[in-house]
Amino acid sequence: MAIKVRFKKLVLWGCACSAVLGFLGQCAFIWAGVSHIRAASLQALQRAEDAARDTNQALRLAEAGSFEMCSDDDLVLLKQITYVNIYISDIGRIHDGRIVCTGLWGRNFAGHRLDPPMRTLGGYGIWTNLQIPASRRRSNLISFGNSVAIASPATFDLSETYRDVDLRVTDRSGRYLYAAVSARRASHAETPALSGLALRECSPSMDLCAQASSELHWYPLLRPVELLSLLAAGLLCAAGILVVRQWGQRRDNVVDKLREGIRDGEIATLYQPIVCVRDLRLKGYEVLARWRPGSGAEIAPDVFVPLALQHQLSTALVKAVVGQALEQMREILSADPALVLAINTEVVDIEEDAFILFILEKTSASPELRQQIHLEVTERADICTPRFSRNVEILRRAGFSIWIDDFGTGSANLSHLSYTQFDGLKIDKLFTSTLNTASPLKSVTHNLLRMARELDLQVVIEGIETEEQLEAVRKIAPDIYAQGWLFGRPAEISEIWKRHPEPLAGPALARDWV
Incomplete structure (x- = not known):
C-alpha cells in the first residue's frame, strides 16, 4: 500500500511539474x-x-x-x-x-x-x-x-x-x-x-x-516525441537554461556598461612619451585608453578592449579616443610640428568606412596635423583584405602614417608587408626583454630590426625599462625610437601641459620625464 501511495504521489508531482514546465x-x-x-x-x-x-x-x-x-x-x-x-x-x-x-x-x-x-x-x-x-x-x-x-x-x-x-x-x-x-520564413506546417x-x-x-x-x-507540446522529451529532460533543461541565461545577462550587463561608458565619456586618455634612442629627444606620445566608470575602480585596456572588439564596439571606442586625444593635444601638436601622436586602432576600425570619414572630418580644420598622427594597427586579425588595403591607401594619401603594432606577436606576417604599404613597425616588449639574456628570441629582435631597416620602415621598440636595455638597443639600431618606463610612465594631459609650457622652448629630453 505504501508503495502504491508513493507511486501515486510521484505520478502527481511528475504531472504537476510537467504541466508547469510546459x-x-x-x-x-x-x-x-x-x-x-x-x-x-x-x-x-x-x-x-x-x-x-x-x-x-x-x-x-x-x-x-x-x-x-x-x-x-x-x-x-x-x-x-x-x-x-x-x-x-x-x-x-x-x-x-x-x-x-x-x-x-x-x-x-x-x-x-x-x-x-x-x-x-x-x-x-x-x-x-x-x-x-x-x-x-x-x-x-x-x-x-x-x-x-x-x-x-x-x-x-x-x-x-x-x-x-x-x-x-x-x-x-x-x-x-x-x-x-x-x-524569408521557413515552413511551419507542423507548428501552427x-x-x-x-x-x-x-x-x-x-x-x-x-x-x-x-x-x-x-x-510543439502535442506531438508525442516532443512531449516525451519534455517529460524526460524538462527539469534538467530548465535548470541549464536558467544558468545560461543568468550568465548571458551578466555578460550583457558588462557590455551595456561599456557601451554607456563610451557614450558618457568614461574613457580617459593618457600619454606615454616616445623618444629617439640616440639622444633621447622627445619624438611624441602614444595615446593610452583607460575606462573609468562613474562608480568603481579604473579598468585596464586589456580587459575592455577585447570586450569592445567582441561586441562591435571597437570603432565607437576608437572614435572616443581619437576625438578626446585630438581635442587635448591639438595645440601642442600645432606648436611643434616635429611631434607625433600614436593612436591604437584595430583592423575592423580601419575597415570601417565610417571611421575613415570620422577621422578625416576631425582633422579637416587642421589638415597639417595628419602628418603628425600615426595610426597603429593591432594585428589581432587578418590584415590582408582588399577593404583594409583600400582604406589604408585613403588614409596615407590624406597624410596619416600607418604602423603595425606589436609586430611578430599577433596574426601578421612578412607577406602582409608586401600586400599593404605601412610606414613603420612597433616591436613588442616581449622581444625587448630578451636583449640582455641568452634567449633564442634575442636573435629574432636583431633580425626584425635589420628587416625594418632594409624595408625602409620606421621602428619603435617598446618596453625599455633599464639602462642596460637602452644601451643594447643603441648598439643594434641607434636611429630608431623607443618607449618604456625608463623614459616616463603614462601621464594625464595636465602633466603633459606642464612639460610643454607656452611657448615651446625646443625639443625636450626623456631625462626631463623621469
Whole structure:
C-alpha cells in the first residue's frame, strides 16, 4: 500500500511539474519570439539612424566642394565620397530637376529627369523605391542643394538572425514609407501559428521609426516525441537554461556598461612619451585608453578592449579616443610640428568606412596635423583584405602614417608587408626583454630590426625599462625610437601641459620625464 501511495504521489508531482514546465516552455517560446522581433526593430532603427547621419554628412561634403559641377575634379570628389560611405551606392549632381552626373557613372546620367520628391524636409528631398538609371535596382534618393545621394540597396539588410521578420521604416507619423523588407520564413506546417506580433521603435533624435513583425508559434507540446522529451529532460533543461541565461545577462550587463561608458565619456586618455634612442629627444606620445566608470575602480585596456572588439564596439571606442586625444593635444601638436601622436586602432576600425570619414572630418580644420598622427594597427586579425588595403591607401594619401603594432606577436606576417604599404613597425616588449639574456628570441629582435631597416620602415621598440636595455638597443639600431618606463610612465594631459609650457622652448629630453 505504501508503495502504491508513493507511486501515486510521484505520478502527481511528475504531472504537476510537467504541466508547469510546459507552461513555462510556452511562455519562454513566446518571450523569445517577442525579444527576437524587438531586437530586429532596434537593429533596423540603428541602421536607419546611421544611414541618415552618414548620408547627410556625404551630401554636405559634396556641397562643400569648390569645383565646377561635373568637371573632372568634381567627379573625383564625388567618387571619393562614395567610396568612404557604406550607406550610399553613388552620389551625383542635379540641375533643373535632372541628374547630370554621378561619381561612379560620370556624365552618363545626363538628362535623367526626376519627378517631384515624395517628401521634402529641412532642405532635403527624398524619393523612395525609385528605378535607378543604368541599374536594374530600385533604391532611395536623397537630395540636398545641387547634390543627390543614391542609397545603398543593402542599407536595411539585417543579419541572418532576423531574416524571418517583416520590416518597415517610416517617419514618426507613419505617413511616409522609406523601406519595406519582406521576411524569408521557413515552413511551419507542423507548428501552427499562435498569432502575429508587430513592434515599433522610434528614434529619440530623428523623425524615424522601424516596425518589425513576425508570427508567434505554439510550442510543439502535442506531438508525442516532443512531449516525451519534455517529460524526460524538462527539469534538467530548465535548470541549464536558467544558468545560461543568468550568465548571458551578466555578460550583457558588462557590455551595456561599456557601451554607456563610451557614450558618457568614461574613457580617459593618457600619454606615454616616445623618444629617439640616440639622444633621447622627445619624438611624441602614444595615446593610452583607460575606462573609468562613474562608480568603481579604473579598468585596464586589456580587459575592455577585447570586450569592445567582441561586441562591435571597437570603432565607437576608437572614435572616443581619437576625438578626446585630438581635442587635448591639438595645440601642442600645432606648436611643434616635429611631434607625433600614436593612436591604437584595430583592423575592423580601419575597415570601417565610417571611421575613415570620422577621422578625416576631425582633422579637416587642421589638415597639417595628419602628418603628425600615426595610426597603429593591432594585428589581432587578418590584415590582408582588399577593404583594409583600400582604406589604408585613403588614409596615407590624406597624410596619416600607418604602423603595425606589436609586430611578430599577433596574426601578421612578412607577406602582409608586401600586400599593404605601412610606414613603420612597433616591436613588442616581449622581444625587448630578451636583449640582455641568452634567449633564442634575442636573435629574432636583431633580425626584425635589420628587416625594418632594409624595408625602409620606421621602428619603435617598446618596453625599455633599464639602462642596460637602452644601451643594447643603441648598439643594434641607434636611429630608431623607443618607449618604456625608463623614459616616463603614462601621464594625464595636465602633466603633459606642464612639460610643454607656452611657448615651446625646443625639443625636450626623456631625462626631463623621469
